[in-house]
Amino acid sequence: MEEQYQLLSEIIFNNQKWKAKVIVVEKQSPKPSRQGNGRYQHLMLMDTQGSTIQASLYDSNITAFEDQLVLGKTYTISKAYVKNNMTNYRYSTGSLQWTISGETRIEELNEDNLEFVFSTYQLTQFHELEQYMDTDADLNILAVAVDMTPKRLIQSKDGNQIWLQDIILLDMNFKTMVLTLWNSFVDRECLLIANIIDKKPVIFTTRLKITSLFGLKLSMKVHSTFFINTPFNSVKQMTEWIRTNFIKIDDFVFKKSYMNKSPTNLSPPVRSKFTPIQNLQERLLTRQFYWVNGTATTDKIDSKSWTRAYVQLSDVTGSISANAIGEPVEKLLFTTSESLMEETKFGSKTNFEATIKKMQDTERAFYSKALQNEPNSSSYKFDIIFVTDFDHPSPGQEI
Template sequence: MPVNLTANAISAIVAGDVNAKPLVQILDVKLAGATQDRYRLLISDSVLVQQAMLATQLNGLVKAGGLRKGSVVQLIEYICTYIQNRKIIVVLNMEIIIPDCDIIGNPKMLDESDSAVQKSVPERPFLSAASDNNNNHLGAQNAVRSNAPFRNNVNSSNLASSAQSFRPVVQPPYQPPPNFKGHGAIMKNEAPARIIPIAALNPYQGRWAIKARVTAKGNLRRYNNAKGDGKVFSFDLLDSDGGEIRATCFNAVVDRFYDVIEVGKVYIISKGSLKAAKKDFNHLKNEWEIFLESSSTVDLCPDEDAIPPQQFSFRPISDIESAENNSILDVIGVVINVNPSVPIMRKNGMETQRRILNLKDKSGKSVELTLWGDFCNREGQQLQALVEAGHFPVVAVKAGKVNDFTGKSIGTISSTQIFIDLDHPEAHSLRDWFDRGGKDIASHSISKEIMPGGSKNEVRKFVSQIKDEGLGRADKPDWVTVKATISFIKTDTFCYTACPLMIGDRQCNKKVTRSVGNSRWLCERCNQEFEECDYRYLLQIQIQDHSGLTWVTAFQEAGEEILGCSAKELYLLKNEEQDELRYAEIIRNCLFTEYLFRLKIKEEIYGDEQRVKLTVVKADKVNSSAECRYLLDSIARFSAR
């Protein structure tokens, strides 16, 4: 059955018509490079041949064997753009009509002139049908391989053998080129770029636009490398077809768009460049990432119900147990426990906050969720208040990071989003399950069991165990939590005078002294003088429990948690206002109050003597409700052994 390809399809596409859905034939398929997973095509409309590039999302058609040399296909979505000063058709979507077919017609490369073709092909007034078909096929192959005019490969034996079946060659009738005057504005970039799905984006498109909702916006980060200082931020986009992609801005582009971009809003974005996504930092299921430039446009448009506010791919907690370390995934569960926030010192010397909570779901498993930084005070405090009030909220985690250190856990990263009691079918189903009896079903934790507020290498201890177990005498400090009562506070020297100057983004805090013959303060580290100093806590506190007592040191933040006021306020109250009654009342209110002390225990050398120093990192008054839950959980774990 003869196949009629769409007449003048190649001319129309090259001239700018991308709205038709022509029927064309594939004359060749090959990899663009030895190490690249991208395919080049030669496309024919039976008269002309043009080079093309297959979008990577269609690679499966080639690998499955459906798209090959000779296939007749219908182009659904495509564009024509310049690549290395040559026009290339980029095929975004197609449908295979006939997987295998003989070469149709006698096509030639589009950039060959008619005169060149006529000069290179001798007159063939009489050829057999079989020889004509063979040579048409061979001529098409030569054109595909070398972009050269077809040559007559018929030898004398072919002519002799087909002498009895001569027939004249019928030339195709002349067809004038199509008129595309109406598309002139598009070719001159005078009209808006056509909006395409995110899934169709690729680096070979000259002009594109996408309409998408911002689902996440990263913090503004500053960096320093061999090229100098810089700043960067990224945001994630979701369109109505479910396609997701990340957009990134650097330096001057940050100034243009950082304040413009808002999470939840819908924008039309165009004129950016696409580069391969770095999967170490980009969890979205897209091989490309948009880099906005000085010429890029970001236009706010009315909200559209067709674009969902967020897209989730929830994994049950039981699946996390077999997930790879550092993998990024979405998880949803009911919060069954929230621990206090504790300060953590990073390797770069900066301090941050960490809060651990526990989630359970219908899979019969529970997992630790570790909140870092702002999540601790923002979502963390809200979750703690809800749990303490007896409401166990459903929490959805978008882009949590898997950690496999002594069990599996989930942690937040810069692109993580936390949703509390989300309006989502999965959240409603989990809520109903929990309220109907799921809360009473025992669940097995896939994370290491630790005490509230603890880290992966610490447990709850009694005071006597600190000495009995020789804590703090190893190369690294021990971190433990002790539930104890304050029995005494030294009040003669409860603070010191500190340098208020900033070194980078941190305060100096070194001890300062009065200058000789001067009322100004001097910091030897900063080598500067100033009118006023700061005051920071250096508390010596005796704590005790049923097993014994010990001395601990509390610095600024821990001192404020214990006494409830700043060191400067207490210093002025005692030394300038001389309000002894109020001063004594502040101290007295702390005595015989039970706290959860998080301690750093490390052996240090003072002169020629080695002593174990206990430093209070965090001090929280004991919450009766949370402590009862901890004790009940401890009893349940002990009974299960």
């Protein structure tokens, strides 16, 4: 007689008389507790109906179960402690969570449920990423890892030091995207990928985000999960594409054209998505990023490097001060910083003055980030992230 298992939805708080069949779909690195006197590790488990539950291990149990509960494999689990999923420490959206301890019974099943797991995720293609820029959307990406940058140490705003490393991803249209990993992901996932990068591994990554800082880039979240060369059917198809195109991919990586600076091209939103500038003045804002359309007037430009500018953004409703660094400055001035340095090094200002006038007379779309000057303040400073042309915009129009 086939053994009966409880679905996750059938397991209730404080009940120990159950046995579930689950697949490990997320497994995070162990982390130190907030009190600093222990460790914890979070997992996400999925039943055959697609329901999920958070499971946690603590201290010595992390080591005890280190070789069990492997990502992508199927297990039966019983005698895990079922408790309420506390809001302050919640890793998943469900109301319950499990604690796995020495009393928990775990048995691996010889079942392949990978295609079912893969079917529960919606893939996002590279050309679709822009629409999710600077949102909280969880993005799932399938791509080839073709190159990596050296890891680097930076200092965060709160003074902590963070290790970062970039992976260059390639899709089957030979489009690339940079994925930035940090901290424990550098020590674990980056190391695993670096050991096989010459073989061009296929990675399926969940819960990523797309950011606009210094161009469109993918970045991991705390709960991102990496399936590396996991034999999903889609991974097998991409692996076959790699075999067919390996010489072309190798040549592509050798030339490293993806490392060269190129302008970021964004599509401005429909007119109803622009924010009138008066709506950004003297009020608490509900989000960080805004599209505005209008004109720019220079307050000050760094004439040594031509890579920083202070401007006034204006539409028919008002104006705000904004700061631009790097590529947005070049877009503002319709040229490159190198060209401006060459034109002005002998003291000539004729072309520069013409450029400034053109900038002031040209209506364009500006993607800007609002930063509070002080906590709970209605006073903001604005950074220009992107500048793009927009045919015949209507300044300040918003529905």
